[in-house]
Amino acid sequence: MKGKKSVLLYCDIIHTVEKLDDENAGLLFKHLLRYVNDQEPEAPNLLIEIAFEGIKQTLKRDLKTWENKSEARSKSGRIGNLKRYNPDIYEEYNKGIYSLDEAEELAKDCKGSQNVATVAVNDRDKVKVIVKDKDKVINNIDEREAEFKNSLQPFLEIYGKDLLNKFYLYWTEKKPNGRKMRFEMEKVFDVQRRLKTWSERDYNNNKNFNNGKQPGKSRIDKFISN
Numbered sequence: 001m002k003g004k005k006s007v008l009l010y011c012d013i014i015h016t017v018e019k020l021d022d023e024n025a026g027l028l029f030k031h032l033l034r035y036v037n038d039q040e041p042e043a044p045n046l047l048i049e050i051a052f053e054g055i056k057q058t059l060k061r062d063l064k065t066w067e068n069k070s071e072a073r074s075k076s077g078r079i080g081n082l083k084r085y086n087p088d089i090y091e092e093y094n095k096g097i098y099s100l101d102e103a104e105e106l107a108k109d110c111k112g113s114q115n116v117a118t119v120a121v122n123d124r125d126k127v128k129v130i131v132k133d134k135d136k137v138i139n140n141i142d143e144r145e146a147e148f149k150n151s152l153q154p155f156l157e158i159y160g161k162d163l164l165n166k167f168y169l170y171w172t173e174k175k176p177n178g179r180k181m182r183f184e185m186e187k188v189f190d191v192q193r194r195l196k197t198w199s200e201r202d203y204n205n206n207k208n209f210n211n212g213k214q215p216g217k218s219r220i221d222k223f224i225s226n
Helices: 011-017 022-036 046-085 087-094 100-109 141-159 161-171 191-209 219-225
Strands: 116-120 126-133
Touching: 011 046, 022 046, 046 087, 046 100, 087 100, 141 161, 141 191, 161 191
Parallel strands: none
Antiparallel strands: 116 126
16 A cells, blocks of 8 residues: 555445454454555454445455556656746657657757757767757858768668668758758757667658568668567
């Protein structure tokens, strides 16, 4: 019963208690208090063990209901904070690109760095792609595109040239005379996670194209299964 400060006792247990003498009724109540305080008590006699069994099962059902409600409230609060303080990451979470844990981790990474956009090569090494000082873009667009291309190199053995090329062409697209590429319009852009999602979609599209016949195992399959 960890985390709970109270329990419900239903009125109908009187039908069980009334059948006990005062001594055993007192023992039953003590046993109940020890149980809800996680003392893992052993019933003092067989009569108390039998009388308590129905109460114990009711307590377990109530505990499960309480845990589910607590988890739902906690998740709702986490989502609310993400939506309020990191709306762009929330949109990515809402689209199913990130799990809630991943979205919160990204939110931590960019906390206090709202003017810095990063491309993550791996969990420990991050390459800064654009740094904004108000409306001024420091790096020219060709340099930023080259840095983005370089950030994909560590994933060549995992995903292969064709998939990386499609990914690169899509995310570096820009308007004529535009100052930003597509990936730079995202508040947070984690290459590793985006590539994983991209490869899963590409795999599923190929599977559907082949009338449900899955292609042979590849390095991508191995990566996705991890």
